[in-house]
Amino acid sequence: MVEIGAPVSLELIHTDCAHDELFKSKIVDKKDDYLFLTYPVGEKTRKTGIFLEGTQFKLSFVGKDQSVYLFETSVLARKKLKIPVLVFYFPKESETIRIQRRKYVRVETAVDVAVLSTQRDVTPFTTVTLDISGGGAAIVLPESHQVKHQENLNLMLVFPMNSGEIRYVEAEGTVIRIFNNKGVNRESASIEFTNITEHQRQTIIQFCFERQLYMRRRGIQ
Numbered sequence: 001m002v003e004i005g006a007p008v009s010l011e012l013i014h015t016d017c018a019h020d021e022l023f024k025s026k027i028v029d030k031k032d033d034y035l036f037l038t039y040p041v042g043e044k045t046r047k048t049g050i051f052l053e054g055t056q057f058k059l060s061f062v063g064k065d066q067s068v069y070l071f072e073t074s075v076l077a078r079k080k081l082k083i084p085v086l087v088f089y090f091p092k093e094s095e096t097i098r099i100q101r102r103k104y105v106r107v108e109t110a111v112d113v114a115v116l117s118t119q120r121d122v123t124p125f126t127t128v129t130l131d132i133s134g135g136g137a138a139i140v141l142p143e144s145h146q147v148k149h150q151e152n153l154n155l156m157l158v159f160p161m162n163s164g165e166i167r168y169v170e171a172e173g174t175v176i177r178i179f180n181n182k183g184v185n186r187e188s189a190s191i192e193f194t195n196i197t198e199h200q201r202q203t204i205i206q207f208c209f210e211r212q213l214y215m216r217r218r219g220i221q
Helices: 198-217
Strands: 007-012 022-031 034-038 056-062 068-080 084-089 097-099 112-117 125-133 136-140 152-160 166-180 187-195
Touching: 022 084, 034 068, 056 198, 068 198, 097 198, 112 136, 125 198, 136 166, 152 187, 152 198, 166 198
Parallel strands: none
Antiparallel strands: 007 022, 007 056, 022 034, 034 084, 056 068, 068 084, 068 097, 112 125, 112 152, 125 136, 136 187, 152 166, 166 187
């Protein structure tokens, strides 16, 4: 799974920072249940982060099989190998999320979303998702809607993260299917994201990761 030298993305958990800075690092070595990483550098600030033992992160990297692996971990120690490194706990497979290349984890969950058509005089509306992934979402449509197949929509999605932070993601998407969903009295639409920043997509992926871990712990999955 782990490839020495592979780049790693880290995001702080339960931080009081006013921003959601991502950090970049590299895998220097792996021994048993431990990962040895270079000191993380801020993606925006380009400054090296100084983190104490016990600092919690969400960590992701691309494995040897070209799948993306996501998990929660924390700094266990600071060590000096050939270069200074941080030691992180590497969890069991059951505590990681694996995303196949070019695919995204999709979870069934209700997320608030505001919708605006970019093509026609369609009245804006608010609704909830049926499911969500880094590649798109299925949403419940109003009873009397004018949304059509292949229509382009602007979406504002609201994500309550485990840290208590509320994140807002803007994306443009195309309706690829309108369907009737069992258990829902109204029509639904599957939307594929066509214009979204990678930073905002990462927020969705992390939200899905948190939801999957929660469902696993509750025995739902």
